Amino acid sequence: MCGRFALTAGPDQTAAFLGLDEVEEFPARYNIAPTQPVLMAIAAPPRAPGSNLPERRTLLVRWGLIPGWAKNPGDLPLLFNARSETAAEKASFKAAMRHRRALIPASGFYEWKRIGNKQSQPYWVRPKAGGIVAFAALMETWSEPGGSEIDTGAILTTNANPEFSAIHDRMPIVIQQQDFARWLDCRFQEPRDVADLLRPAEPGFFEAIPVSDKVNKPANTGPEIQERAEPVATAPVERPKKAAVDPDPGQLTLF
Known part of the structure; x- marks a missing residue:
């Protein structure tokens, strides 16, 4: 899954990566969490022949997709991730998968490795070669009962x-x-035409750096959360004790 990510590259670098002349100014963000606004790139409206308009555009969306048919988003789980294997068939994602595929630029993401039953080790996962990556994403516009619209994504x-x-x-x-x-x-391009793109990154593309649990709190937004830290020690696994074996099963006992 992907529950936190970062975009620390500047607007110029991000625009060049996405193939745009420019994007609006934005600050470096080190700990982006669900429900927060995220930068997303989508295809621009069809261009007239010979037009110099860009092929894509950017917008800010709420990270957490709300299906267009939803009456009350509070009744739904927070859909910040979508499983690619089933997105084309799931009611929550199939319209976006067909009509509103998108890209989310990122400098990397965070993931947690479970250590024992109660602990986890966070990792800052970034492209080994540096630079920016683009996550496959979906965009949906949800209309509130009052008439206003919210752009959302996963x-x-x-x-x-x-x-x-x-x-x-x-x-x-x-x-x-x-x-x-x-x-x-x-x-x-229908979903079946781009299904070959829905694959994991090649081994060696990312590097994972153990970091402290500061990243666990969305309020911690500084670059220090990406600093390398000592990994959480693996807790010893308690094995069940073997029952004592009577050396002579036929021997009587007082207890």
């Missing part, structure tokens, strides 16, 4: 690659730059 996940599965069994899907146009093209 990150698509898949089974973790063998390397990352030591930390968690799911990971966000990364769309490579050469595939941006195909992924975002919802006019001519």
Whole structure:
């Protein structure tokens, strides 16, 4: 899954990565959590022949998709992730998967490895080569009963690659730059046409750095939460004690 991520690159770097002339100014964000606004790229409206308008545009959306048919979002779980294997069939995601595929730029994400029954070790997971990645995402606009609209989104996940599965069994899907146009093209590319992009990152693409539990609190938003920390010690596993064996099963006992 992907429950926290960061975007610390500047607007110019982010715009160049997404193939845009510019994006609006925004501060570095080190601990982005569900329900917060996130930057998203979607396909722009169809262009006239010879037009110089960009092929895509950016907008801010609430991280946590609300299906268009929802009457009361409070009755639904917080849909900040969508399983790519079933998104095209699930009622909550199938319309967005067909009509509103998107990209979320990120500098990396955080994941927690379970240690024993009560502890977990957070990791800052970033591209080993540096730079920005684009998570496969879905966008949906929800209309409130009063008439106002909220743009919302979710990150698509898949089974973790063998390397990352030591930390968690799911990971966000990364769309490579050469595939941006195909992924975002919802006019001519149906979900089945882009299914080959819904795969885990290649082993070695990411590196995972153990960090402190400061990242657990969304209120901690500084760069110090990405500093390397000593991993949580693995708790010894208590094994059940073997029952004592009577050396002579036929021997009588007073107890």
